[in-house]
Amino acid sequence: MNIIVLAKLVPDLVEELTIDPGGAALDLTFARWIINEFDDHAIEQGILLKERGGGTVTVLVPDLDGADDVLFTAAAKGADRLIKLGGDFNGVNNHALARAFAAVVKELQADLILTGVQAHDDLDGSAGPLLAECLQMPYVGYVSGVSINDGKSLLRKEYPGGLLAEMEVTTPAVLGIQAAEQPPRYVAVSKVRQAMKTSSIEEQDASSLDPCGGPTVGRMFQPEAAAHATMIAGSPDEVADKLVDLFKELGVL
Amino acid sequence: MPIRETFWNIPHWAEITQYILAFVTVVVFLYGVGRRVLRWRQGQPDATRRSGHFWRRIWSLVTQVLAQRRTLDETYPGIMHFTIFWGMLVLAVGTALATVDWDVTHLIFGFQFLTGWVYIVFELALDVLGLLVAVGLGMAIYRRYVTRPARIQDFPARSLAWDDLYVLVMLAFITLSGYLTEGLRIAVTQPDWAAWSPIGNAIAAAFLALGDPANQTLHLIVWALHVLTAFGILASLPFTKLFHILSVPLNIYFRSMQPAGALLPARGDGGVKEWKQFTWKQLLDFEACTRCGRCQDVCPAHVSMPAFSPRNMMVKLETHLWAKANGQALHGDVVSAEELWACTTCRACGQVCPAFIDHIGAFVDMRRHLVEQGEMDNLLQKALMNLGRYGNSFGQSERMRAKWTQPLQPPINDARKTPVEYLWFVGDYASYSPTLADITQKTAQVFQRIGIDFGIMYDGERNAGNDVRRIGEEGLFEILVEKNNQALSKCNYQTIITTDPHTYNTLKNEYPWNGNRPAILHTAELLDQMIASGRLKFKRKLDYKVTYHDPCYLGRYNDVYDAPRRVIAATGCELVEMLRHGDRAFCCGAGGGRIWMEEKKVEERPSEARVREAAALAGVQTLVVACPKDVTMFRDAVKTTGSEARLVVKDLMELVHEAL
Numbered sequence: 001m002n003i004i005v006l007a008k009l010v011p012d013l014v015e016e017l018t019i020d021p022g023g024a025a026l027d028l029t030f031a032r033w034i035i036n037e038f039d040d041h042a043i044e045q046g047i048l049l050k051e052r053g054g055g056t057v058t059v060l061v062p063d064l065d066g067a068d069d070v071l072f073t074a075a076a077k078g079a080d081r082l083i084k085l086g087g088d089f090n091g092v093n094n095h096a097l098a099r100a101f102a103a104v105v106k107e108l109q110a111d112l113i114l115t116g117v118q119a120h121d122d123l124d125g126s127a128g129p130l131l132a133e134c135l136q137m138p139y140v141g142y143v144s145g146v147s148i149n150d151g152k153s154l155l156r157k158e159y160p161g162g163l164l165a166e167m168e169v170t171t172p173a174v175l176g177i178q179a180a181e182q183p184p185r186y187v188a189v190s191k192v193r194q195a196m197k198t199s200s201i202e203e204q205d206a207s208s209l210d211p212c213g214g215p216t217v218g219r220m221f222q223p224e225a226a227a228h229a230t231m232i233a234g235s236p237d238e239v240a241d242k243l244v245d246l247f248k249e250l251g252v253l
Numbered sequence: 254m255p256i257r258e259t260f261w262n263i264p265h266w267a268e269i270t271q272y273i274l275a276f277v278t279v280v281v282f283l284y285g286v287g288r289r290v291l292r293w294r295q296g297q298p299d300a301t302r303r304s305g306h307f308w309r310r311i312w313s314l315v316t317q318v319l320a321q322r323r324t325l326d327e328t329y330p331g332i333m334h335f336t337i338f339w340g341m342l343v344l345a346v347g348t349a350l351a352t353v354d355w356d357v358t359h360l361i362f363g364f365q366f367l368t369g370w371v372y373i374v375f376e377l378a379l380d381v382l383g384l385l386v387a388v389g390l391g392m393a394i395y396r397r398y399v400t401r402p403a404r405i406q407d408f409p410a411r412s413l414a415w416d417d418l419y420v421l422v423m424l425a426f427i428t429l430s431g432y433l434t435e436g437l438r439i440a441v442t443q444p445d446w447a448a449w450s451p452i453g454n455a456i457a458a459a460f461l462a463l464g465d466p467a468n469q470t471l472h473l474i475v476w477a478l479h480v481l482t483a484f485g486i487l488a489s490l491p492f493t494k495l496f497h498i499l500s501v502p503l504n505i506y507f508r509s510m511q512p513a514g515a516l517l518p519a520r521g522d523g524g525v526k527e528w529k530q531f532t533w534k535q536l537l538d539f540e541a542c543t544r545c546g547r548c549q550d551v552c553p554a555h556v557s558m559p560a561f562s563p564r565n566m567m568v569k570l571e572t573h574l575w576a577k578a579n580g581q582a583l584h585g586d587v588v589s590a591e592e593l594w595a596c597t598t599c600r601a602c603g604q605v606c607p608a609f610i611d612h613i614g615a616f617v618d619m620r621r622h623l624v625e626q627g628e629m630d631n632l633l634q635k636a637l638m639n640l641g642r643y644g645n646s647f648g649q650s651e652r653m654r655a656k657w658t659q660p661l662q663p664p665i666n667d668a669r670k671t672p673v674e675y676l677w678f679v680g681d682y683a684s685y686s687p688t689l690a691d692i693t694q695k696t697a698q699v700f701q702r703i704g705i706d707f708g709i710m711y712d713g714e715r716n717a718g719n720d721v722r723r724i725g726e727e728g729l730f731e732i733l734v735e736k737n738n739q740a741l742s743k744c745n746y747q748t749i750i751t752t753d754p755h756t757y758n759t760l761k762n763e764y765p766w767n768g769n770r771p772a773i774l775h776t777a778e779l780l781d782q783m784i785a786s787g788r789l790k791f792k793r794k795l796d797y798k799v800t801y802h803d804p805c806y807l808g809r810y811n812d813v814y815d816a817p818r819r820v821i822a823a824t825g826c827e828l829v830e831m832l833r834h835g836d837r838a839f840c841c842g843a844g845g846g847r848i849w850m851e852e853k854k855v856e857e858r859p860s861e862a863r864v865r866e867a868a869a870l871a872g873v874q875t876l877v878v879a880c881p882k883d884v885t886m887f888r889d890a891v892k893t894t895g896s897e898a899r900l901v902v903k904d905l906m907e908l909v910h911e912a913l
Contacts, residue, residue, distance in 0.1 A: 014643065014650045032650075034642075186627040186634040189641065189728025190522040 001055030001148060004108055005046045005079075006101050006115040007039035008127060009064040013120070024217045028090050033066040038116025044180035045146060046114050047078045053148050056080040058108060060101060062089040068201060075195035076187045082199060087206035093214040094127040100206035101127070102134035110172050112153065117141050117176035124214035128176035140169055141176030255446040256368045259355030261438060262472050271480055278484040285491025286499065289540060292574055296533035297520055303534060306510040318502045323607040330545070333392040337424065340386030344431065347379045348483070373449045380450045386428050394421055404546025409565050410572060413544065416494045423486050430479035432456055437472035441465055497543045501608045504541035507534055508609040513600060514762035514810040517614045519727040524621020527583050528574055535615050536574060541608040542567035548602035548612065553840040553859035554595040561595040563602040563612045570615065584619070590628050593620050597859070598723045598845030599805040604836050620725030633724070636849035641729055644715030644736060646849055647685040651712040657690040658709075661697055666708030672745035673708035675700075675779075678760065680753035681716045682881035688888070689881050695910040696752055696776065702913055703789050707750070713740030719759035719806070724846035734764060748772040750779050752906065754806035754880045755844070761811065775807055777879050777905055781816035784823045791912040794825030798872045799908075801828060802863065802887070803838035804880035817879050817905055824912040826877075829870050839863050841886040848882055860890035868899045879905045
């Protein structure tokens with residue numbers, strides 16, 4: 001089983017976000033990058049599959065500040081192959097990212113491609129379905145469990161309202177991971193240091209970064225204080241009267 | 254002339270048999286000891302901590318073995334052990350002397366040294382010291398089987414109770430049979446100097462009526478039983494609890510002479526997974542444990558989780574070394590992760606242990622394995638990841654580290670840019686905890702009012718790593734040390750000051766200063782110096798009646814007990830001590846990384862037990878602390894115990910600020 005995990009780096013919300021002077025994007029000059037939390041679960045799920053059924057896990061990360069850390073941490077957890085995708089990924093949308101990923105993944109003969117179901121900077125939809133489209137593979141999102149029997153992948157998918165579904169998917173397929181079967185494990189610093197000595201990162205350049213298909217952002221801004229709610233005080237009758245007056249005033253009645 | 258034929262009434266064949274048995278006994282004894290030594294040698298080398306300081310080591314044998322200082326810290330068990338120890342020692346030496354007197358000097362060289370007044374003193378001494386043993390044994394039997402304190406009950410293995418019984422029975426029998434042999438001999442021989450053996454003489458009187466030859470026969474039988482018991486004790490010594498007679502002095506001799514706050518560094522990656530990865534000294538530690546349970550009595554983790562006891566940990570580890578079933582896994586079968594995470598590393602156990610066992614070193618070594626395996630609760634994992642990524646457990650940006658300084662005027666110097674006399678290492682809790690910002694600001698104001706030249710490292714500071722190391726995350730500790738050293742190397746300063754005892758401990762005892770360690774002061778020490786030199790003068794006299802909680806890493810780990818008390822006195826407060834103070838102070842429960850872990854269902858939180866202890870003191874309204882974590886822990890505990898009306902928790906700095 002050849003498992004590929006795609007991990008995105010997103011701005012760390014521990015730092016205050018600022019808007020670019022152009023007013024239509026984040027100012028990423030001093031951004032601090034962190035692995036998308038769902039992608040961390042995707043890596044964990046990949047490692048769990050390998051531990052249970054063998055195979056190899058390849059982790060693919062765009063070259064942003066912190067990419068090496070993410071890759072070596074994954075190696076310390078058990079990933080076999082580490083690929084860093086070169087290119088200017090600062091502020092790149094998911095359409096471009098999916099195309100760049102797809103170009104690399106095509107060469108890897110993947111059985112399963114795991115990625116986080118979403119990220120907080122998904123302005124143009126999540127990367128998983130876009131990637132599946134590029135690769136002409138099936139996609140299942142909100143996956144919280146994967147098991148592989150006789151080459152078939154049985155998935156557990158979460159629906160809103162606590163509904164769970166089990167479904168089979170033909171491989172190769174792209175899965176959007178909502179949660180790994182166990183929380184991402186802790187990996188000791190000594191193990192990461194060991195991985196830095198024993199594993200190497202392959203660098204591949206993204207052929208091109210084509211954002212076409214994504215939306216154009218008109219304006220990006222910090223949340224603005226909205227108008228306050230008005231509390232209507234008084235006895236139920238008084239409140240009802242005031243409400244009727246208010247509705248009339250607003251032209252609803 | 255008073256003299257005695259040592260082997261009076263003993264036929265030649267019995268004497269010969271005795272020597273054959275003695276030979277067998279020595280062989281068994283040596284086999285047993287050798288077996289233990291070979292086991293220790295399977296442990297890892299640990300040369301640096303065990304060599305040097307020869308005279309200091311000898312001196313600790315004098316004070317701790319001969320004078321039994323720690324054992325005597327507790328009156329009843331202390332006297333009990335002291336009398337048995339000295340009584341048995343003198344009786345054993347006396348018996349050996351009598352044998353030498355007869356079978357060496359008399360037999361070979363034709364003279365006896367136990368004659369005349371020497372013999373009289375000898376007889377009297379043995380008679381009286383035998384009584385001392387009897388008193389000690391009586392106390393031991395009464396304590397173990399009548400008063401039955403919890404700490405010597407409920408061992409992990411039932412068979413250990415038999416071991417305890419065996420030792421008492423053997424010692425009781427050897428004392429009794431010794432007196433009987435003497436009494437019967439006196440009854441028959443009736444020497445003129447019999448009065449110098451008052452107890453033997455009294456026993457003789459009881460047997461006189463029996464007459465000879467009954468008494469002579471009885472004497473031979475009792476003598477034989479006495480000899481058999483003596484050899485039994487000696488031969489079984491390396492196989493029973495009695496082995497502590499050898500292992501404890503060895504353990505005391507080889508104890509670490511380094512500061513208590515310097516943890517044994519990790520040996521390679523991964524900590525201790527199986528027992529052979531312990532150092533030989535740790536294996537000796539386990540075998541030095543006498544199950545006295547003093548550690549259990551003072552353990553805060555035992556209060557919150559009675560299933561955990563440092564005594565049981567030692568017992569289980571010792572048993573494991575000899576477990577026949579080698580499939581038994583150290584982690585899981587012998588000790589559980591839950592037990593290992595329970596320890597707060599307060600070192601109360603190590604402080605009271607008469608055998609000088611280093612419990613915490615072994616626990617942390619095993620925790621290192623858990624960390625390597627990623628076996629920890631979610632909160633702790635989150636804290637470690639935050640510490641790795643942001644350098645603090647709060648998961649906040651390092652840029653927010655000095656946010657608390659914002660309202661302060663004049664602004665605090667950045668020690669990386671301006672040379673300062675005092676570099677203030679603020680620490681995580683004082684920097685980030687919103688509830689502590691007020692105290693941290695007051696601390697700065699106190700420094701400014703005294704007029705000391707100080708600065709902080711702003712976003713260059715990281716968690717100092719004391720508790721990261723005690724969690725067992727040595728790699729992360731190293732990274733934190735590296736980052737702090739980078740920041741410190743940019744600063745020009747003479748002295749490091751901190752309000753946090755944990756930071757203080759690791760900076761002082763564990764950071765690699767390469768021989769250039771600056772002065773490192775806890776703020777209590779700094780204030781004490783300032784008061785002594787007259788630089789800090791108080792305008793107001795506070796009239797609170799207060800009690801003071803010694804933080805573990807300030808008190809037990811670094812022996813700073815008086816400085817904070819002098820500061821409290823200088824503010825005018827009246828200090829009332831809790832029963833458990835100084836090196837016996839009861840931990841708040843936050844140390845060793847416990848503050849980052851999930852709180853399971855507990856019997857009683859250590860912090861609550863402590864707050865109740867403080868609140869019970871008549872007239873005391875204030876619990877003074879000298880550690881930011883204590884403020885957090887005890888303020889919570891005051892609320893959860895509903896003691897708000899009785900007790901307020903104040904940092905030492907708040908008192909000082911108030912009295913300025």
